[in-house]
Amino acid sequence: MARVAIVTGGSRGIGEAISLALRDEGFTVVANYAGNDERAKAFTAATGIPTMKWDVGDHEACLAGCQQVAEQFGPVDAVVNNAGVTRDGVLHKMSFEDWNDVMRINLGGCFNMAKATFSGMRERGWGRIVNIGSINGQAGQYGQVNYAAAKSGIHGFTKALAQEGAKFGVTVNAIAPGYIDTDMVAAVPAPVLEKIVAKIPVGRLGQANEIARGVAFLCSEHAGFVTGSTMSINGGQHMY
Numbered sequence: 001m002a003r004v005a006i007v008t009g010g011s012r013g014i015g016e017a018i019s020l021a022l023r024d025e026g027f028t029v030v031a032n033y034a035g036n037d038e039r040a041k042a043f044t045a046a047t048g049i050p051t052m053k054w055d056v057g058d059h060e061a062c063l064a065g066c067q068q069v070a071e072q073f074g075p076v077d078a079v080v081n082n083a084g085v086t087r088d089g090v091l092h093k094m095s096f097e098d099w100n101d102v103m104r105i106n107l108g109g110c111f112n113m114a115k116a117t118f119s120g121m122r123e124r125g126w127g128r129i130v131n132i133g134s135i136n137g138q139a140g141q142y143g144q145v146n147y148a149a150a151k152s153g154i155h156g157f158t159k160a161l162a163q164e165g166a167k168f169g170v171t172v173n174a175i176a177p178g179y180i181d182t183d184m185v186a187a188v189p190a191p192v193l194e195k196i197v198a199k200i201p202v203g204r205l206g207q208a209n210e211i212a213r214g215v216a217f218l219c220s221e222h223a224g225f226v227t228g229s230t231m232s233i234n235g236g237q238h239m240y
Protein backbone atom coordinates (compact mmCIF):
# COMPACT_ATOMS: atom_id res chain seq x y z
CA MET A 1 0.00 0.00 0.00
CA ALA A 2 1.21 3.49 -0.81
CA ARG A 3 2.66 5.52 2.04
CA VAL A 4 0.67 8.58 3.11
CA ALA A 5 2.14 12.08 3.17
CA ILE A 6 0.73 15.39 4.37
CA VAL A 7 2.16 18.59 2.88
CA THR A 8 1.14 21.67 4.85
CA GLY A 9 0.51 24.69 2.65
CA GLY A 10 0.52 22.09 -0.10
CA SER A 11 -1.88 23.61 -2.60
CA ARG A 12 0.21 26.48 -3.97
CA GLY A 13 3.76 27.81 -4.24
CA ILE A 14 6.57 25.55 -3.08
CA GLY A 15 4.04 23.30 -1.34
CA GLU A 16 2.21 22.61 -4.59
CA ALA A 17 5.44 21.46 -6.21
CA ILE A 18 6.21 19.30 -3.15
CA SER A 19 2.78 17.66 -3.28
CA LEU A 20 3.35 16.74 -6.93
CA ALA A 21 6.90 15.51 -6.35
CA LEU A 22 5.80 13.26 -3.48
CA ARG A 23 3.01 11.84 -5.59
CA ASP A 24 5.62 11.07 -8.29
CA GLU A 25 7.61 9.35 -5.54
CA GLY A 26 4.60 7.00 -4.94
CA PHE A 27 3.02 8.63 -1.87
CA THR A 28 -0.69 9.15 -1.39
CA VAL A 29 -0.59 12.90 -0.78
CA VAL A 30 -2.97 15.14 1.15
CA ALA A 31 -2.37 18.87 0.79
CA ASN A 32 -3.30 21.04 3.75
CA TYR A 33 -4.01 24.76 3.31
CA ALA A 34 -5.16 27.71 5.41
CA GLY A 35 -7.90 29.66 3.69
CA ASN A 36 -7.47 30.11 -0.05
CA ASP A 37 -10.36 27.82 -1.06
CA GLU A 38 -10.27 28.91 -4.70
CA ARG A 39 -6.61 27.89 -5.15
CA ALA A 40 -7.19 24.65 -3.27
CA LYS A 41 -10.15 23.72 -5.49
CA ALA A 42 -8.22 24.54 -8.66
CA PHE A 43 -5.26 22.51 -7.37
CA THR A 44 -7.42 19.43 -6.70
CA ALA A 45 -9.20 19.80 -10.04
CA ALA A 46 -5.85 19.95 -11.86
CA THR A 47 -4.01 17.23 -9.93
CA GLY A 48 -6.58 14.97 -8.26
CA ILE A 49 -4.72 15.49 -4.96
CA PRO A 50 -7.17 16.04 -2.08
CA THR A 51 -6.90 19.16 0.06
CA MET A 52 -7.89 19.72 3.70
CA LYS A 53 -8.20 23.08 5.39
CA TRP A 54 -6.86 23.76 8.85
CA ASP A 55 -4.58 26.27 10.56
CA VAL A 56 -1.23 24.63 11.38
CA GLY A 57 -0.80 27.16 14.18
CA ASP A 58 -3.81 25.65 15.94
CA HIS A 59 -2.74 22.62 17.99
CA GLU A 60 -6.16 20.99 18.26
CA ALA A 61 -6.87 21.57 14.57
CA CYS A 62 -3.63 19.75 13.65
CA LEU A 63 -4.51 16.77 15.84
CA ALA A 64 -8.01 16.60 14.31
CA GLY A 65 -6.75 17.15 10.74
CA CYS A 66 -4.10 14.44 10.97
CA GLN A 67 -6.59 12.03 12.51
CA GLN A 68 -8.99 12.68 9.65
CA VAL A 69 -6.23 12.01 7.13
CA ALA A 70 -5.35 8.75 8.90
CA GLU A 71 -8.99 7.61 8.95
CA GLN A 72 -9.53 8.42 5.27
CA PHE A 73 -6.19 7.44 3.76
CA GLY A 74 -4.22 5.40 6.33
CA PRO A 75 -1.49 6.11 8.89
CA VAL A 76 0.58 9.21 8.16
CA ASP A 77 4.12 8.20 7.15
CA ALA A 78 5.52 11.55 6.05
CA VAL A 79 4.91 15.18 6.96
CA VAL A 80 6.32 18.16 5.14
CA ASN A 81 6.02 21.27 7.28
CA ASN A 82 5.95 23.79 4.48
CA ALA A 83 3.18 26.21 5.56
CA GLY A 84 4.64 29.59 6.34
CA VAL A 85 3.85 33.29 6.44
CA THR A 86 5.80 36.55 6.59
CA ARG A 87 4.85 39.69 8.53
CA ASP A 88 7.90 41.82 7.81
CA GLY A 89 8.87 45.02 9.59
CA VAL A 90 11.77 46.42 11.57
CA LEU A 91 11.61 45.61 15.27
CA HIS A 92 10.65 49.09 16.43
CA LYS A 93 7.58 48.97 14.17
CA MET A 94 6.71 45.28 14.56
CA SER A 95 3.58 44.54 16.58
CA PHE A 96 3.35 41.64 18.99
CA GLU A 97 0.71 40.15 16.66
CA ASP A 98 3.17 40.16 13.75
CA TRP A 99 5.78 38.46 15.92
CA ASN A 100 3.33 35.97 17.32
CA ASP A 101 1.61 35.02 14.04
CA VAL A 102 4.92 34.12 12.46
CA MET A 103 6.13 32.12 15.47
CA ARG A 104 2.76 30.40 15.93
CA ILE A 105 2.36 29.36 12.28
CA ASN A 106 5.92 28.79 11.05
CA LEU A 107 7.51 27.25 14.15
CA GLY A 108 4.44 26.24 16.18
CA GLY A 109 3.08 24.50 13.09
CA CYS A 110 6.10 22.16 13.05
CA PHE A 111 5.54 21.23 16.70
CA ASN A 112 1.80 20.74 16.23
CA MET A 113 2.16 18.53 13.16
CA ALA A 114 4.97 16.48 14.71
CA LYS A 115 2.92 15.97 17.90
CA ALA A 116 0.09 14.64 15.78
CA THR A 117 2.15 12.16 13.74
CA PHE A 118 5.59 11.39 15.23
CA SER A 119 4.47 8.77 17.80
CA GLY A 120 2.69 6.74 15.12
CA MET A 121 5.75 6.85 12.87
CA ARG A 122 7.95 5.68 15.77
CA GLU A 123 5.59 2.82 16.59
CA ARG A 124 5.50 1.65 12.97
CA GLY A 125 9.30 1.98 12.61
CA TRP A 126 9.29 4.28 9.60
CA GLY A 127 8.70 7.97 9.08
CA ARG A 128 9.85 11.10 7.33
CA ILE A 129 9.53 14.68 8.55
CA VAL A 130 10.86 17.50 6.39
CA ASN A 131 10.68 21.05 7.70
CA ILE A 132 10.99 24.01 5.37
CA GLY A 133 13.33 26.54 6.94
CA SER A 134 14.92 29.45 5.12
CA ILE A 135 18.19 31.09 4.15
CA ASN A 136 16.96 33.95 6.34
CA GLY A 137 16.87 31.62 9.35
CA GLN A 138 20.54 30.82 8.66
CA ALA A 139 21.84 34.29 7.81
CA GLY A 140 19.27 36.66 9.36
CA GLN A 141 17.53 39.38 7.36
CA TYR A 142 16.80 43.06 7.96
CA GLY A 143 13.12 43.54 8.86
CA GLN A 144 12.52 39.89 9.69
CA VAL A 145 13.31 39.25 13.35
CA ASN A 146 10.10 37.21 13.60
CA TYR A 147 10.65 35.16 10.44
CA ALA A 148 14.40 34.66 11.00
CA ALA A 149 13.77 33.54 14.59
CA ALA A 150 11.01 31.12 13.57
CA LYS A 151 13.06 29.63 10.71
CA SER A 152 16.20 29.40 12.83
CA GLY A 153 14.05 27.69 15.44
CA ILE A 154 12.93 25.20 12.80
CA HIS A 155 16.54 24.28 12.16
CA GLY A 156 17.11 23.60 15.88
CA PHE A 157 13.81 21.74 16.18
CA THR A 158 14.89 19.52 13.27
CA LYS A 159 18.22 18.55 14.84
CA ALA A 160 16.63 17.80 18.22
CA LEU A 161 13.74 15.72 16.88
CA ALA A 162 16.10 13.85 14.53
CA GLN A 163 17.88 12.52 17.62
CA GLU A 164 14.58 11.25 19.03
CA GLY A 165 13.54 9.53 15.79
CA ALA A 166 16.83 8.01 14.64
CA LYS A 167 16.54 4.68 16.45
CA PHE A 168 12.99 4.20 15.24
CA GLY A 169 13.45 4.66 11.49
CA VAL A 170 12.08 8.18 11.58
CA THR A 171 14.26 10.77 9.87
CA VAL A 172 13.83 14.50 10.43
CA ASN A 173 15.48 16.97 8.07
CA ALA A 174 15.16 20.56 6.95
CA ILE A 175 15.52 22.36 3.68
CA ALA A 176 16.63 25.97 3.71
CA PRO A 177 15.45 27.53 0.46
CA GLY A 178 16.94 30.70 -0.90
CA TYR A 179 14.71 33.07 -2.88
CA ILE A 180 12.13 31.06 -4.84
CA ASP A 181 9.75 32.42 -7.44
CA THR A 182 6.38 32.19 -5.59
CA ASP A 183 3.61 34.53 -4.38
CA MET A 184 5.64 35.11 -1.18
CA VAL A 185 8.58 36.53 -3.13
CA ALA A 186 6.28 38.37 -5.57
CA ALA A 187 5.25 40.43 -2.54
CA VAL A 188 8.81 41.82 -2.22
CA PRO A 189 9.06 45.28 -3.89
CA ALA A 190 10.73 45.05 -7.34
CA PRO A 191 13.79 47.24 -6.54
CA VAL A 192 14.49 45.18 -3.41
CA LEU A 193 14.09 41.95 -5.37
CA GLU A 194 16.52 43.17 -8.06
CA LYS A 195 19.15 43.75 -5.37
CA ILE A 196 18.51 40.30 -3.93
CA VAL A 197 18.85 38.57 -7.31
CA ALA A 198 22.10 40.45 -7.90
CA LYS A 199 23.50 38.67 -4.83
CA ILE A 200 22.57 35.16 -6.02
CA PRO A 201 25.64 33.59 -7.68
CA VAL A 202 23.56 31.56 -10.17
CA GLY A 203 21.93 34.84 -11.21
CA ARG A 204 18.25 33.99 -10.85
CA LEU A 205 15.47 33.08 -8.43
CA GLY A 206 14.96 29.40 -7.67
CA GLN A 207 11.96 27.43 -8.90
CA ALA A 208 9.54 25.66 -6.55
CA ASN A 209 10.33 22.35 -8.20
CA GLU A 210 14.00 22.70 -7.25
CA ILE A 211 12.96 22.62 -3.58
CA ALA A 212 10.42 19.87 -4.17
CA ARG A 213 12.99 17.47 -5.64
CA GLY A 214 15.08 17.84 -2.48
CA VAL A 215 12.05 17.06 -0.33
CA ALA A 216 11.23 14.03 -2.49
CA PHE A 217 14.75 12.69 -1.93
CA LEU A 218 14.59 13.23 1.84
CA CYS A 219 11.23 11.40 1.96
CA SER A 220 12.44 8.48 -0.16
CA GLU A 221 13.79 5.09 0.90
CA HIS A 222 17.23 6.22 -0.37
CA ALA A 223 17.51 8.83 2.40
CA GLY A 224 17.32 6.52 5.42
CA PHE A 225 20.84 7.51 6.54
CA VAL A 226 20.15 11.26 6.23
CA THR A 227 18.79 12.77 9.42
CA GLY A 228 19.21 16.02 11.31
CA SER A 229 20.54 17.68 8.19
CA THR A 230 19.70 21.00 6.61
CA MET A 231 19.89 21.02 2.83
CA SER A 232 20.55 24.52 1.51
CA ILE A 233 19.00 25.12 -1.92
CA ASN A 234 19.78 28.75 -2.59
CA GLY A 235 21.75 29.22 -5.82
CA GLY A 236 24.95 29.68 -3.81
CA GLN A 237 23.68 32.78 -2.00
CA HIS A 238 24.67 31.51 1.44
CA MET A 239 27.22 28.72 1.82
CA TYR A 240 26.59 27.38 5.26
Ligand SMILES: NC(=O)c1ccc[n+]([C@@H]2O[C@H](COP(=O)([O-])OP(=O)(O)OC[C@H]3O[C@@H](n4cnc5c(N)ncnc54)[C@H](OP(=O)(O)O)[C@@H]3O)[C@@H](O)[C@H]2O)c1
Nearest residue numbers: 009013014033034035036055056082083084179180182184
Ligand atom coordinates in the same frame (compact mmCIF):
# COMPACT_ATOMS: atom_id res chain seq x y z
N1 LIG B 1 9.40 31.67 -1.54
C1 LIG B 1 10.59 31.77 -1.02
O1 LIG B 1 11.50 32.42 -1.57
C2 LIG B 1 10.93 31.06 0.25
C3 LIG B 1 12.26 31.13 0.71
C4 LIG B 1 12.60 30.47 1.87
C5 LIG B 1 11.64 29.76 2.56
N2 LIG B 1 10.36 29.73 2.09
C6 LIG B 1 9.39 28.96 2.87
O2 LIG B 1 8.79 27.99 2.03
C7 LIG B 1 7.45 27.76 2.46
C8 LIG B 1 6.49 27.95 1.30
O3 LIG B 1 6.67 29.28 0.81
P1 LIG B 1 5.90 29.81 -0.49
O4 LIG B 1 6.74 30.88 -1.05
O5 LIG B 1 5.44 28.69 -1.33
O6 LIG B 1 4.64 30.52 0.24
P2 LIG B 1 3.24 30.97 -0.35
O7 LIG B 1 3.27 30.97 -1.84
O8 LIG B 1 2.88 32.22 0.36
O9 LIG B 1 2.27 29.78 0.14
C9 LIG B 1 2.11 29.56 1.52
C10 LIG B 1 1.30 28.32 1.75
O10 LIG B 1 1.17 28.14 3.18
C11 LIG B 1 -0.20 28.03 3.51
N3 LIG B 1 -0.42 28.55 4.85
C12 LIG B 1 -0.15 29.80 5.32
N4 LIG B 1 -0.53 29.90 6.62
C13 LIG B 1 -1.04 28.68 6.96
C14 LIG B 1 -1.61 28.16 8.14
N5 LIG B 1 -1.73 28.91 9.25
N6 LIG B 1 -2.06 26.88 8.12
C15 LIG B 1 -1.97 26.12 7.01
N7 LIG B 1 -1.42 26.55 5.86
C16 LIG B 1 -0.98 27.83 5.84
C17 LIG B 1 -0.94 28.82 2.45
O11 LIG B 1 -2.31 28.40 2.41
P3 LIG B 1 -3.42 29.24 1.55
O12 LIG B 1 -3.15 28.89 0.11
O13 LIG B 1 -4.73 28.73 2.05
O14 LIG B 1 -3.17 30.68 1.87
C18 LIG B 1 -0.14 28.44 1.21
O15 LIG B 1 -0.54 27.18 0.74
C19 LIG B 1 7.21 28.71 3.63
O16 LIG B 1 7.45 28.06 4.84
C20 LIG B 1 8.25 29.80 3.41
O17 LIG B 1 8.58 30.46 4.60
C21 LIG B 1 9.99 30.37 0.96
